[in-house]
Amino acid sequence: MSVLIYAESWNGKFKKTSFEAISYGVDLASKMDSEAIALTINAESVEELYKYGVAKVISVKNDSLKSFATNSFAGVVKEVADSISAHTIVMLASSNVNSFAPSLSIEWDASLATGVIAEPASFEPFTVNRKVFSNKAHADVVLSKENKVLVVAQNSFGVIENEVSGSSEEFNVSPSDGNVSVESTEMASGKVNLMDAEIVVSAGRGMKSGDNWAMIEEMADLLGAGTACSKPVSDIGWRSHEEHVGQTGKNIAPNLYFAIGISGAIQHVAGVNSSKVIVAINTDEEAPIFKAADYGIVGDAFKVVPELIEKIRTLKG
Amino acid sequence: MKVLVCIGHVPDTTSKINFANNDTEFDSNGIQYVINPHDEFTLARAMFLKEKQGASLTVVNVGPSTTETTLRKSLAIGADNAIRINAEPKDSLFVAQQIAKVAKDGAYDLVMAGKESIDYNGGMVPGLMASILGVPFVNAVVGVDVDGDKISVTREIDGGKETVSATLPVVIAGQKGLVKEEELRIPNMRGIMMARKKPLTVVEPDGDFTMTEFVKFEKPEVKSACKMVSADNVGELIDLLHNEAKAI
Ligand SMILES: Cc1cc2nc3c(=O)[nH]c(=O)nc-3n(C[C@H](O)[C@H](O)[C@H](O)COP(=O)(O)OP(=O)(O)OC[C@H]3O[C@@H](n4cnc5c(N)ncnc54)[C@H](O)[C@@H]3O)c2cc1C
Ligand SMILES: Nc1ncnc2c1ncn2[C@@H]1O[C@H](COP(=O)(O)O)[C@@H](O)[C@H]1O
Numbered sequence: 037m038s039v040l041i042y043a044e045s046w047n048g049k050f051k052k053t054s055f056e057a058i059s060y061g062v063d064l065a066s067k068m069d070s071e072a073i074a075l076t077i078n079a080e081s082v083e084e085l086y087k088y089g090v091a092k093v094i095s096v097k098n099d100s101l102k103s104f105a106t107n108s109f110a111g112v113v114k115e116v117a118d119s120i121s122a123h124t125i126v127m128l129a130s131s132n133v134n135s136f137a138p139s140l141s142i143e144w145d146a147s148l149a150t151g152v153i154a155e156p157a158s159f160e161p162f163t164v165n166r167k168v169f170s171n172k173a174h175a176d177v178v179l180s181k182e183n184k185v186l187v188v189a190q191n192s193f194g195v196i197e198n199e200v201s202g203s204s205e206e207f208n209v210s211p212s213d214g215n216v217s218v219e220s221t222e223m224a225s226g227k228v229n230l231m232d233a234e235i236v237v238s239a240g241r242g243m244k245s246g247d248n249w250a251m252i253e254e255m256a257d258l259l260g261a262g263t264a265c266s267k268p269v270s271d272i273g274w275r276s277h278e279e280h281v282g283q284t285g286k287n288i289a290p291n292l293y294f295a296i297g298i299s300g301a302i303q304h305v306a307g308v309n310s311s312k313v314i315v316a317i318n319t320d321e322e323a324p325i326f327k328a329a330d331y332g333i334v335g336d337a338f339k340v341v342p343e344l345i346e347k348i349r350t351l352k353g
Numbered sequence: 354m355k356v357l358v359c360i361g362h363v364p365d366t367t368s369k370i371n372f373a374n375n376d377t378e379f380d381s382n383g384i385q386y387v388i389n390p391h392d393e394f395t396l397a398r399a400m401f402l403k404e405k406q407g408a409s410l411t412v413v414n415v416g417p418s419t420t421e422t423t424l425r426k427s428l429a430i431g432a433d434n435a436i437r438i439n440a441e442p443k444d445s446l447f448v449a450q451q452i453a454k455v456a457k458d459g460a461y462d463l464v465m466a467g468k469e470s471i472d473y474n475g476g477m478v479p480g481l482m483a484s485i486l487g488v489p490f491v492n493a494v495v496g497v498d499v500d501g502d503k504i505s506v507t508r509e510i511d512g513g514k515e516t517v518s519a520t521l522p523v524v525i526a527g528q529k530g531l532v533k534e535e536e537l538r539i540p541n542m543r544g545i546m547m548a549r550k551k552p553l554t555v556v557e558p559d560g561d562f563t564m565t566e567f568v569k570f571e572k573p574e575v576k577s578a579c580k581m582v583s584a585d586n587v588g589e590l591i592d593l594l595h596n597e598a599k600a601i
């Protein structure tokens with residue numbers, strides 16, 4: 037019996053989330069007395085995964101899987117899971133994983149849990165803790181079917197290095213034709229992807245105008261951070277809606293989140309409160325964001341941010 | 354073209370979340386319910402399909418009679434008719450199976466749902482439905498165009514966007530960006546009056562399959578007090594983040 041861990045790649049390179057998936061899956065497998073086996077699809081240097089404790093990698097190389105369709109990906113993952121008699125599949129949340137996980141659970145007749153934030157609290161019955169109510173609460177969920185698919189929320193388990201010597205084998209699959217055809221892909225260039233970012237610099241209506249974002253971007257650049265914003269900021273069009281975080285926008289969990297000129301409405305906080313460290317900068321000492329924050333400065337962003345930029349520049353040498 | 358729009362009935366986003374019965378169920382005391390915010394975007398987009406392309410629009414919900422206020426609101430926004438599947442939504446698989454049956458029996462061309470419900474946040478129902486129906490599925494959709502039996506759909510991917518095409522029937526899960534904020538619909542008086550006369554059919558659930566069970570809820574621990582740094586000494590914040598929090 038084994039735990040199959042899907043290590044996702046993009047253009048041949050592993051996504052950062054795949055290392056967290058391996059870390060989670062390896063630990064889970066050891067607790068379940070099972071073998072941890074990783075699956076990669078069109079990934080180049082599969083040996084990178086050994087560093088996170090997985091000794092066996094199944095490598096699928098197939099040109100028809102270069103473009104994404106939920107049916108073909110679900111089919112291939114199921115085929116591999118069956119071939120190794122897996123009982124559990126571990127994946128980390130991402131746009132593609134979120135898209136095909138439901139289909140995989142139907143095809144493989146498995147119980148599916150998304151938004152998983154910890155290892156199972158018990159195996160009999162199989163119970164996991166997950167986010168609910170936009171992270172205003174957590175719930176214990178029992179997965180009743182024999183087969184299980186776990187989609188773990190990003191940055192909830194962490195990446196654990198634990199080098200082992202491993203081996204990989206190529207596995208031939210016969211994917212069904214994708215039931216959608218990809219016409220075009222458009223990647224935002226040069227920017228740090230918000231979902232992958234370790235640090236996020238986010239700003240709100242306190243910035244007064246979209247023209248004042250240069251300092252937010254400068255600060256983000258210096259920190260290698262992604263940029264985000266509150267909902268009204270993207271509604272007014274100061275920033276694009278891809279940057280909107282919160283209950284109705286993106287749900288993020290970086291290591292460090294700066295909320296600048298953001299009041300901290302419940303809907304905003306819901307989307308960012310899984311961040312490890314939250315820093316608030318606001319002129320209003322009563323702003324609710326300070327209740328969610330670990331560090332705070334009561335002050336004018338137009339004065340504080342340029343000073344922060346200078347200090348960060350000094351720190352980074 | 355027949356379009357089925359899935360409408361979630363969820364606590365208003367300002368709701369304080371509490372649990373009852375020894376933390377085994379959601380405490381709905383004093384809670385205002387609204388259309389799931391992501392579903393507001395799909396419904397608004399569906400309205401364009403109705404107005405510009407003559408689509409017929411059915412809204413559907415799996416829930417007890419209390420969800421009818423939300424379905425009536427969707428009718429007031431402009432859907433032609435509503436279906437309520439009379440059952441407690443036990444889990445995502447249960448909901449998906451019920452709606453899939455309605456979608457199949459009614460031979461809908463396009464099923465539109467939201468990316469996730471803001472209560473249980475599964476993000477599962479639409480993908481499960483598509484798989485049960487054996488039709489294509491596109492998630493996190495920010496653009497959709499239908500031409501005959503062809504559909505072109507733009508979805509958000511990590512760090513960008515992707516446009517795909519497929520042949521109907523298709524299931525899509527929409528989100529913010531599908532229409533502009535100012536294009537979201539609010540029911541007007543006339544719509545509300547008309548909604549009273551529109552058909553709202555109640556159907557009984559068929560089958561009872563689940564894959565999960567919520568057994569206990571808890572609220573995350575309250576954060577310890579925020580450490581304040583003086584605005585006259587912002588260098589200290591950087592020191593703390595570097596040395597204490599080890600975050601930069
Ligand atoms: C259904 C629904 C869903 C929603 N979903 C979301 C969501 O997903 N995400 C989200 O963010 N919001 C969401 N909201 C909106 C939310 O309720 C708040 O309105 C919003 O978060 C406020 O944005 P803000 O903090 O940028 O603006 P404001 O509330 O206007 O706050 C601006 C802040 O800036 C401070 N400020 C002003 N000048 C300065 C200065 N010079 N320096 C420093 N600080 C300054 C002020 O003190 C204030 O605290 C939702 C609302 C609804 C009804
Ligand atoms: N009980 C329900 N009735 C109708 N639609 C639902 C229901 N639950 C979920 N949905 C739809 O499925 C989407 C995703 O929900 P979920 O998988 O629960 O996050 C929602 O945005 C709705 O469009």
